[in-house]
Amino acid sequence: MRLLLARGFSLEFIFLVCLAVASEGRPQPAGAPAGAPSGSHGFKIPMRRILQKHSRVGTVLSAQMSLMNSQDFAYIINVGIGNETLPVILDTGSSDLWVVSSQCTTSDCNDVPKYHNSSGSLKATSTPFALNYLMGSVSGQVGFDTVSLGPYQVFNQTFALANKTEGLGLSSTGNSGILGLSFQATASISASTGTTLLENIFASFDESDRFFAFRLGQDDGAASSASSFTFGQLDPAIATSTTGFQYTPVSKAGASDYNYWKLPLRGLSLNGTAISLSPSLISSAQEPIAVLDTGTTLILGPTQDVDQFWGLAGQGGGARKNPATSMWEVRCERAMIVEFFLGDEASSRAYALHALDTNWSEGGSPDGWCLGGIQGNDGINSGDWLLGDVFLRNVYVTHHGANSTHPPLIGLLNMTDPSKALAEFRRERGPDPLPPFTGTVRVNGAISRMAVNPLPLYFLSSLCGFVSGAVLTALFRARWGPLPAVDRKIMD
Ligand SMILES: *[C@@H]1O[C@H](CO)[C@@H](O)[C@H](O)[C@H]1NC(C)=O
Numbered sequence: 001m002r003l004l005l006a007r008g009f010s011l012e013f014i015f016l017v018c019l020a021v022a023s024e025g026r027p028q029p030a031g032a033p034a035g036a037p038s039g040s041h042g043f044k045i046p047m048r049r050i051l052q053k054h055s056r057v058g059t060v061l062s063a064q065m066s067l068m069n070s071q072d073f074a075y076i077i078n079v080g081i082g083n084e085t086l087p088v089i090l091d092t093g094s095s096d097l098w099v100v101s102s103q104c105t106t107s108d109c110n111d112v113p114k115y116h117n118s119s120g121s122l123k124a125t126s127t128p129f130a131l132n133y134l135m136g137s138v139s140g141q142v143g144f145d146t147v148s149l150g151p152y153q154v155f156n157q158t159f160a161l162a163n164k165t166e167g168l169g170l171s172s173t174g175n176s177g178i179l180g181l182s183f184q185a186t187a188s189i190s191a192s193t194g195t196t197l198l199e200n201i202f203a204s205f206d207e208s209d210r211f212f213a214f215r216l217g218q219d220d221g222a223a224s225s226a227s228s229f230t231f232g233q234l235d236p237a238i239a240t241s242t243t244g245f246q247y248t249p250v251s252k253a254g255a256s257d258y259n260y261w262k263l264p265l266r267g268l269s270l271n272g273t274a275i276s277l278s279p280s281l282i283s284s285a286q287e288p289i290a291v292l293d294t295g296t297t298l299i300l301g302p303t304q305d306v307d308q309f310w311g312l313a314g315q316g317g318g319a320r321k322n323p324a325t326s327m328w329e330v331r332c333e334r335a336m337i338v339e340f341f342l343g344d345e346a347s348s349r350a351y352a353l354h355a356l357d358t359n360w361s362e363g364g365s366p367d368g369w370c371l372g373g374i375q376g377n378d379g380i381n382s383g384d385w386l387l388g389d390v391f392l393r394n395v396y397v398t399h400h401g402a403n404s405t406h407p408p409l410i411g412l413l414n415m416t417d418p419s420k421a422l423a424e425f426r427r428e429r430g431p432d433p434l435p436p437f438t439g440t441v442r443v444n445g446a447i448s449r450m451a452v453n454p455l456p457l458y459f460l461s462s463l464c465g466f467v468s469g470a471v472l473t474a475l476f477r478a479r480w481g482p483l484p485a486v487d488r489k490i491m492d
């Protein structure tokens with residue numbers, strides 16, 4: 001076991017626990033760490049992709065059941081707390097670690113593993129913890145215990161014990177909580193109570209190894225080889241060196257400190273034609289800001305831009321906006337190459353989406369309509385675009401914490417070859433019967449995005465699952481209160 005020290009932890013206790021586990025030795029990371037010296041303590045953690053069915057979506061969308069009753073997916077790993085093992089969803093769009101405790105008796109948390117303090121090492125506090133989601137809530141109190149992630153143990157790690165969850169449908173995914181991997185500034189548990197698991201692990205790493213890497217695969221279940229989550233090393237099955245990665249400093253736009261894994265979005269194209277992007281609503285941002293978020297399923301952007309995108313993609317009847325849900329639907333055989341241009345001036349390059357990711361047919365679409373993988377939403381106040389799993393499945397991403405020489409960085413490696421993807425799409429969906437779109441792109445003047453229709457947000461949250469609900473709540477705070485002036489620029 002590798003032993004780590006959470007801030008504020010007493011040395012005497014460390015010594016005792018070190019003695020207790022010294023005989024176990026240190027597990028070797030799977031595979032040789034790439035781009036890291038030997039002796040580096042990087043590791044790989046098994047991650048699985050779980051499909052979840054949101055039955056409650058159907059109750060809201062009676063008329064669109066066949067389309068909307070689609071399956072979401074979540075990426076889950078096991079964490080150790082005390083001597084118990086609990087499955088949690090990995091979420092780069094939030095920063096707290098929470099799990100349901102044995103005191104959780106609400107029906108919502110039935111049938112998932114609960115934390116019992118069976119090792120007797122839990123120290124609870126009276127500090128309350130509460131997070132409100134669009135579709136539910138979690139509450140409880142803050143506690144301290146030994147938390148293990150892969151071969152690492154962090155003693156006296158702060159986390160939240162949920163004694164009540166509502167509306168989250170934990171049993172549909174089977175997860176006991178969420179592990180947030182965003183910045184300390186975003187955490188509900190304040191740094192003065194205790195720093196995040198991510199900060200604590202990073203603090204113990206060599207400066208050059210302070211990163212974690214994600215590859216989100218399309219396969220389901222534990223046997224999925226395509227998904228990968230590593231700390232302090234690249235997964236040699238995906239990339240053996242940093243060649244090809246583009247590194248961009250994390251954007252601080254609109255915030256006083258780093259809050260989310262966000263970076264400039266410099267363009268969006270459809271079959272090689274640029275879609276004009278609305279100016280950023282984030283104060284001090286020169287171009288639109290995109291937030292990378294494993295906890296959100298779809299890609300969300302300003303309604304004006306997304307409408308323009310589907311207006312072109314759907315020429316000839318290939319796309320429609322469902323009036324009941326305000327969500328875009330696309331003919332399942334509509335082929336397209338969509339590219340996102342991400343990064344600052346020096347690092348910017350194109351990342352193609354697999355054509356199968358721009359349409360959503362999971363869960364079936366008997367009438368030939370798929371759900372668009374890109375949807376409009378105007379309520380985001382931490383970024384202009386939210387790039388969820390639909391985007392992230394097309395890249396290998398490294399998330400680097402700050403060190404003495406660099407600010408936090410995002411590394412991106414393109415994994416989707418657009419022409420191969422198109423060929424695969426055609427094999428799966430058949431030829432595109434509609435002609436390619438024609439005409440030049442209409443460039444809209446900047447319009448106000450302040451008027452948010454509550455309907456799409458609600459549908460999105462039910463569709464994207466509760467994790468996105470968590471993120472959406474954080475990113476869409478504006479919906480619930482007066483817009484913080486500092487976060488918004490008003491366009492006219
Ligand atoms: C655990 O951390 C908290 C907050 O940092 C601190 O108050 C407490 O004394 C620590 N407990 C131990 C056993 O070190």
Ligand SMILES: *[C@@H]1O[C@H](CO)[C@@H](O)[C@H](O)[C@H]1NC(C)=O
Nearest residue numbers: 082083084085117118119120
């Ligand atoms: C945890 O440790 C306690 C005390 O040593 C033991 O009774 C219990 O069975 C252990 N639980 C697990 C899940 O290993």
Ligand SMILES: *[C@@H]1O[C@H](CO)[C@@H](O)[C@H](O)[C@H]1NC(C)=O
Nearest residue numbers: 117119120121122123124125
């Ligand atoms: C955890 O268990 C130990 C041993 O039974 C006990 O001393 C401690 O108070 C428990 N912690 C909480 C918060 O219940």
Ligand SMILES: *[C@@H]1O[C@H](CO)[C@@H](O)[C@H](O)[C@H]1NC(C)=O
Nearest residue numbers: 103126127128139140141163
């Ligand atoms: C849950 O935790 C909160 C905050 O600590 C506390 O007020 C409440 O009594 C607890 N409820 C149960 C059922 O333990």
Ligand SMILES: *[C@@H]1O[C@H](CO)[C@@H](O)[C@H](O)[C@H]1NC(C)=O
Nearest residue numbers: 207208400403404405406409
């Ligand atoms: C800081 O991190 C960056 C990015 O991972 C790395 O290139 C650099 O070498 C690190 N600095 C030090 C002093 O290790």
Ligand SMILES: *[C@@H]1O[C@H](CO)[C@@H](O)[C@H](O)[C@H]1NC(C)=O
Nearest residue numbers: 244349413414415416417418
């Ligand atoms: C990623 O981009 C590079 C440079 O454009 C290209 O050579 C490489 O083939 C791309 N990788 C994939 C998987 O398409």
Ligand SMILES: *[C@@H]1O[C@H](CO)[C@@H](O)[C@H](O)[C@H]1NC(C)=O
Nearest residue numbers: 271313335336432435436437
């Ligand atoms: C995009 O290009 C492909 C390949 O040429 C074509 O089949 C498809 O219809 C085009 N899609 C649109 C939306 O124009």
Ligand SMILES: CC(=O)N[C@H]1CO[C@H](CO)[C@@H](O)[C@@H]1O
Nearest residue numbers: 356357359360361362373428
């Ligand atoms: C985002 C998404 O779900 N895309 C789907 C498009 O359709 C194929 C099947 O034809 C699915 O495998 C993709 O997941």
